[in-house]
Each structure stands twice: as structure tokens, then as C-alpha cells.
Amino acid sequence: MSLSITSLANIAIDLQSGISHQDRFARLIRTLRQLLGGDATALLRYEARQFRPLAIDGLAQDVLGRRFDLDAHPRLEAIARAGDVVRFPADSELPDPYDGLIPDHTDLKVHACLGLPLFADQNLIGALTVDGMDPLQFDHFSDEELRLISVLAAGALNNALLMEQLENQTPAATSAPISTKSNSAEMVGLSAGMLQLKKEIEIVAGSDLNVLITGETGVGKELVARAIHSGSARAANPLVYLNCAALPESVAESELFGHVKGAFTGAIHHRTGKFEMADNGTLFLDEIGELPLTLQAKLLRVLQYGDIQRVGDDSSQRVNVRVLAATNRDLKQHVLAGAFRADLFHRLSVFPLHVPPLxxxxxxxxxxxxxxxxxxxxxxxxxxxxxxxxxxxxxxxxxxxxxxxxxxxxxxxxxxxxxxxxxxxxxxxxxxxxxxxxxxxxxxxxxxxxxxxxxxxxxxxxxxxxxxxxxxxxxxxxxxxxxxxxxxxxxxxxxxxxxxxxxx
The missing domain is CATH 1.10.8.60 (Helicase, Ruva Protein; domain 3)
Structure with a gap:
């Protein structure tokens, strides 16, 4: 059965209805699965040679958290390169990224696979994939009908991406996934707590406020700091990391502010401190609650006046550094116990962010x-x-x-x-x-x-x-x-x- 004008019109109307982007995308792929008779559909966003699922229907829920690199998925790379409807033959030797990920069919290989690349101004922005267990499932739909669907879906996705850029008020280049040393490229999550956290990050990133990031060990506080820096006007400048818990008190001041040659035994050359390295950028102080009290006073002075003084140097220099701090401790209790300076706490927590536990x-x-x-x-x-x-x-x-x-x-x-x-x-x-x-x-x-x-x-x-x-x-x-x-x-x-x- 071919797609009717009515069914295509209903898709267009659904995509323009006044609901959230996420609900709109979910409705689109649900409708497509019903119209095409497939076992699984997915809407994918494309950026940085990677497809990221935005909405799925008929696939295991964990697919929403997967990120499909083109280098690792030849079928998706073929869709990205095609420029038109792609029909994979049932005996295609290219591995399917959804094999084993369709509930109730986990022991079977996907046989029928359609790929619809989505374009905006000749730029690839995403793809629709439709899969089925029957090798002949989509043979009776013409390429022209499928192209109409891709045009409708591309328009909806492009509008959503434009709205996202306007809401974030950041260039498209800064909205790419955030990288970390562990290669966990972004903050994955759609829970209410994470959506609220992402919204707060967007709000504070564009400012120059200091931020105190709190949360248990392992929740991803460094990732939050990277997201704030990436969304700020300082994104082109360094993000410098310092773990205060791994900082021996004897060298802590030198690590933060640097030292001059001969300042102390072993100072055989000049050393640049983290504040100098982060000039015009961002300094991320992890485990700030472990910083010795003597250094807390000197850190406070830098935050107040922007001046640093290398160990052994009589002169001072001005730096322009935004400080992001993180801790898994209750700093308010540490202030009451006298283990953390109240004035530094208030200076750091101008905009506090809490990362929810898993x-x-x-x-x-x-x-x-x-x-x-x-x-x-x-x-x-x-x-x-x-x-x-x-x-x-x-x-x-x-x-x-x-x-x-x-x-x-x-x-x-x-x-x-x-x-x-x-x-x-x-x-x-x-x-x-x-x-x-x-x-x-x-x-x-x-x-x-x-x-x-x-x-x-x-x-x-x-x-x-x-x-x-x-x-x-x-x-x-x-x-x-x-x-x-x-x-x-x-x-x-x-x-x-x-x-x-x-x-x-």
C-alpha cells in the first residue's frame, strides 16, 4: 500500500502542532512506523561524524543513550554519504547497528533497512532509519514517497535546531558534544533533574559568574565544568584543571600562582601557575574543600582583586580568570566547623549547581x-x-x-x-x-x-x-x-x- 496524500498531510500537521520538540519527534517516528509497517524507527541527529538518537520507536530504550560514530557503523556512514533514499538489500554484509536491539526479536538479524538522510541547505543534519524483520517489508513504497517524508522530517528537525541555538544564544560550533579524558562525550540523560541541570548550565555559561558544583563522587562534576566553559565566551581559551585533593600543601601555592627561580630549595627555574595558564580562560578547582586554609585566603584575594603573586616574587600581575569549583563535601558544614572560610564559600557559590546522584x-x-x-x-x-x-x-x-x-x-x-x-x-x-x-x-x-x-x-x-x-x-x-x-x-x-x- 502506498502512502496517501492524507497520511502525508497528517504528518505535516503533526510536525507543526504546538508541542515540545521531543514529543513532536516521538509522534513522527511512531506515525512512520505505523504507515510503513516497520518493526523499529529512529530519528537521528548528525554532528561531528556521529549520529545521536533523538527519538525511537520499537527499539530498546538504551538506544537513546548510544552514540553512533560513522567510522564504527558502515551502514550509517552509507546513509550519511548517500544524499538520497538508501535501501539495504536483505543480504547486505554491512552490520546493522540495531541487530539485537529490537525487543522480542533479539535473536534475529534485521533484514529490511531504509535510511533517509535529512538535509538543511545541502548540509546533513540527521537521518531517519526504518527497520523490519521481513526482507520485503518496504518494497512497495516508492523512493519519491520516501523523499517526501524525509523533506517533512528535515524541516521539523532544522526548526528544532534553530530554536535550540536561539534559546542557548550560542553559535552552532559551541553546541557540539563536550569531550572529557574518559571520552564520555556529553551529559547523557533525559530525567527531570538532568534537564533542569542542563537548563541552569545554559543560563550561567554565558555569564562570567563563579560557579560551585556540588554532588557525590562520580556524578560528573568535571563534565559540568567543561559544559559551562564550552558554552561561555571563554570557550576558545584554556580550561585549566587542578585537583586540590592531590595537592601537597608544600607545593600548593606554587601550583596555583607559580614561582620564580631560587624562591625555595629546588626552584631551579621559573614556574607558571595555574592562574596564569588560565588567563582569559577558566580555572576548574576540583575538590575545593581540600584546599588548605592558608591558601584559601590567597585564593580569595585573587577572586576579589584579580592579582596574583608568584612565590618569591615581589611584584604582582593581573589575571582575568573565571573560577569553577567542585566538591563532594557539604561546604556549609565545613564553614561552621571552621575548616573552610565563609567569605571564600560565598565568593565561589555565586551560582551553585547540584549534580543529582544516579x-x-x-x-x-x-x-x-x-x-x-x-x-x-x-x-x-x-x-x-x-x-x-x-x-x-x-x-x-x-x-x-x-x-x-x-x-x-x-x-x-x-x-x-x-x-x-x-x-x-x-x-x-x-x-x-x-x-x-x-x-x-x-x-x-x-x-x-x-x-x-x-x-x-x-x-x-x-x-x-x-x-x-x-x-x-x-x-x-x-x-x-x-x-x-x-x-x-x-x-x-x-x-x-x-x-x-x-x-x-
């Missing part, structure tokens, strides 16, 4: 699990990493005392364990791959190591060593040097062993 973010756990599954798939060169329903429910029930950092490590560790003995590279994560307390969601996970059934001693030994390294590395927050110390190994030997076992 256990309060509901479905965001599923989205983040999908995000990390895709990252693990790419890092390990696997065809697919998918969550079973039981594993997804386990992750939702767990309390996540280590928050997003713990979830990331848990997904990576589970993928390594599930990969053992799977040469085809299609991984299904089951509850037994996660070292979490299933029956006691409020408890902290314990690194219980269980040796799987194996055919020989070498395999058993490798599996045991692999699990020990992964668990220890997670407890050391990914720090290989600390992991080596805990395991009483030379760090170079640990790296070699980890590579041989597939951990690195």
Missing part, C-alpha cells in the same frame, strides 16, 4: 548503560554489545554508590567477562556478568571473583587474572599506577599483562 535519575541509568555499551563495543572491536532485559532490570534496581563512574566501570568489566569465549564478537550482557548485589540494591558492590568453567588451566588463570585486574582498576578509579601498587606489580609489567589479557 539513583535519583530513573531511566537515565538505561540511557547511560547504552552509551557505555557502545563505547565498550568500539574500544574492544566487537560487533554488538547489548543488554538483556534481566541485566537492564538489575542496573535499574542497583543503588550506584559510585554513580556514573561506577556504572561505566561495571559495563566495561561486564563486557570483558562476557567476551570470553565469544569469537563472533556479539555480546549479550547478563546479570551474572555484573558484580552487583542483586537482592540488596542499597548495598555496595563487592569484587567477588568467580572462576568460570573452562577446559584448561591456562584459560582459568587468564580469566582469574583478568577479573582481578578489572576489579582492582575500578577500585582505583582507572589509575593504572595505583592499580599496580595495590597488586604489587611493576606498572610496565601490569600494562603488558593487561594488553595480553585484552583488558587494554
Amino acid at each position: 539513583r535519583e535519575r530513573g531511566d537515565d541509568i538505561t540511557l547511560l548503560a547504552g552509551f557505555f555499551c557502545e563505547q565498550s563495543r568500539v574500544k574492544m572491536g566487537l560487533k554488538q554489545v547489548a543488554l538483556s532485559d534481566a541485566a537492564r532490570n538489575l542496573l535499574r534496581r542497583y543503588d550506584w554508590p559510585g554513580n556514573i563512574r561506577e556504572l561505566e566501570h561495571a559495563l566495561y568489566r561486564a563486557t570483558v567477562l562476557a567476551r570470553s569465549g565469544k569469537p563472533d564478537g556479539e555480546i549479550w550482557l547478563q546479570p551474572q556478568h555484573f558484580q552487583l548485589a542483586d537482592s540488596e540494591p542499597k548495598s555496595v558492590s563487592q569484587p567477588a571473583v568467580s572462576a568460570p568453567l573452562v577446559d584448561n588451566l591456562r584459560t582459568a588463570t587468564d580469566d582469574f587474572q583478568r577479573q582481578i585486574i578489572i576489579s582492582t582498576l575500578a577500585s582505583c578509579a582507572g589509575n593504572w599506577a595505583a592499580c599496580a601498587r595495590q597488586l604489587q606489580l611493576d606498572v610496565a609489567n601490569l600494562h603488558r599483562l593487561a594488553k595480553r589479557l585484552g583488558v587494554k
Whole structure:
């Protein structure tokens, strides 16, 4: 059955109705799935050689959290390059990004696949994908009918992107995903708490106010700081990071303000401090609650007057630095206890931001699990990493005392364990791959190591060593040097062993 003028008109009317962009997109793909008879549809946004799902229908919920790099997904790259409707043959050898991600069809390969690239002024802005289990599912729809759908969808997506730029009042170049050292490229989440946080970030980013970011360990405070800097007028200038908790008091002043040659024993050359490095940019002071009281007074002076003085230097110099600070402590209580200066607290917390813990973010756990599954798939060169329903429910029930950092490590560790003995590279994560307390969601996970059934001693030994390294590395927050110390190994030997076992 072909698409009627009425059905196309209804799509156009739906896309212009006065509802939010998210609801509009959800209605679009739901309607398309009904009209085309597919098993799954998705609307994807394109930027920086990556497709990001905006709305899905008929796909596992964690797909919304996945980010599909073109280099890792040849089908999506073909859609991006095509410039027109793409019909993949049922026997196409290109892997489908949705294999195993259509509920009730997890054991079957997607057979019919349509790709509709979406353009605005000849620039690719997104794509519609429609998939089905029947190889002949879309044969009776003409390319012309499908082009009309892509034009309607492209107009709606382009309007949404323009509105987003106007609301944020930032150039399109600054709204790209935020990168971090762990390659977690953005703040993934659609929960009420995260949407409110993102809104507050947009509000404060364009100002020059100091910001105090609070939240438990592992919630992503550094990511918030990067988002604020990226959305500010200082984005083209440096964002300098300093962990106050890892700062010995003897060198803390030199780290912040620098020193001149001969200022103290060991000062054999001039040193530039973090404030100088961040001049005209942003300085992010992580774990600010650990800063010694003596330095708190000097930091306050810089915030008040903009002057810094290198250790051993009689002259001062002026800097223009925006300070973002983060802590997992209750600084108000520290002020009352006399461990933190009240005047510095008020100077830093001009605009406080609180990052909610993962256990309060509901479905965001599923989205983040999908995000990390895709990252693990790419890092390990696997065809697919998918969550079973039981594993997804386990992750939702767990309390996540280590928050997003713990979830990331848990997904990576589970993928390594599930990969053992799977040469085809299609991984299904089951509850037994996660070292979490299933029956006691409020408890902290314990690194219980269980040796799987194996055919020989070498395999058993490798599996045991692999699990020990992964668990220890997670407890050391990914720090290989600390992991080596805990395991009483030379760090170079640990790296070699980890590579041989597939951990690195």
C-alpha cells in the first residue's frame, strides 16, 4: 500500500502542532512506523561524524543513550554519504547497528533497512532509519514517497535546531558534544533533574559568574565544568584543571600562582601557575574543600582583586580568570566547623549547581548503560554489545554508590567477562556478568571473583587474572599506577599483562 496524500498531510500537521520538540519527534517516528509497517524507527541527529538518537520507536530504550560514530557503523556512514533514499538489500554484509536491539526479536538479524538522510541547505543534519524483520517489508513504497517524508522530517528537525541555538544564544560550533579524558562525550540523560541541570548550565555559561558544583563522587562534576566553559565566551581559551585533593600543601601555592627561580630549595627555574595558564580562560578547582586554609585566603584575594603573586616574587600581575569549583563535601558544614572560610564559600557559590546522584535519575541509568555499551563495543572491536532485559532490570534496581563512574566501570568489566569465549564478537550482557548485589540494591558492590568453567588451566588463570585486574582498576578509579601498587606489580609489567589479557 502506498502512502496517501492524507497520511502525508497528517504528518505535516503533526510536525507543526504546538508541542515540545521531543514529543513532536516521538509522534513522527511512531506515525512512520505505523504507515510503513516497520518493526523499529529512529530519528537521528548528525554532528561531528556521529549520529545521536533523538527519538525511537520499537527499539530498546538504551538506544537513546548510544552514540553512533560513522567510522564504527558502515551502514550509517552509507546513509550519511548517500544524499538520497538508501535501501539495504536483505543480504547486505554491512552490520546493522540495531541487530539485537529490537525487543522480542533479539535473536534475529534485521533484514529490511531504509535510511533517509535529512538535509538543511545541502548540509546533513540527521537521518531517519526504518527497520523490519521481513526482507520485503518496504518494497512497495516508492523512493519519491520516501523523499517526501524525509523533506517533512528535515524541516521539523532544522526548526528544532534553530530554536535550540536561539534559546542557548550560542553559535552552532559551541553546541557540539563536550569531550572529557574518559571520552564520555556529553551529559547523557533525559530525567527531570538532568534537564533542569542542563537548563541552569545554559543560563550561567554565558555569564562570567563563579560557579560551585556540588554532588557525590562520580556524578560528573568535571563534565559540568567543561559544559559551562564550552558554552561561555571563554570557550576558545584554556580550561585549566587542578585537583586540590592531590595537592601537597608544600607545593600548593606554587601550583596555583607559580614561582620564580631560587624562591625555595629546588626552584631551579621559573614556574607558571595555574592562574596564569588560565588567563582569559577558566580555572576548574576540583575538590575545593581540600584546599588548605592558608591558601584559601590567597585564593580569595585573587577572586576579589584579580592579582596574583608568584612565590618569591615581589611584584604582582593581573589575571582575568573565571573560577569553577567542585566538591563532594557539604561546604556549609565545613564553614561552621571552621575548616573552610565563609567569605571564600560565598565568593565561589555565586551560582551553585547540584549534580543529582544516579539513583535519583530513573531511566537515565538505561540511557547511560547504552552509551557505555557502545563505547565498550568500539574500544574492544566487537560487533554488538547489548543488554538483556534481566541485566537492564538489575542496573535499574542497583543503588550506584559510585554513580556514573561506577556504572561505566561495571559495563566495561561486564563486557570483558562476557567476551570470553565469544569469537563472533556479539555480546549479550547478563546479570551474572555484573558484580552487583542483586537482592540488596542499597548495598555496595563487592569484587567477588568467580572462576568460570573452562577446559584448561591456562584459560582459568587468564580469566582469574583478568577479573582481578578489572576489579582492582575500578577500585582505583582507572589509575593504572595505583592499580599496580595495590597488586604489587611493576606498572610496565601490569600494562603488558593487561594488553595480553585484552583488558587494554
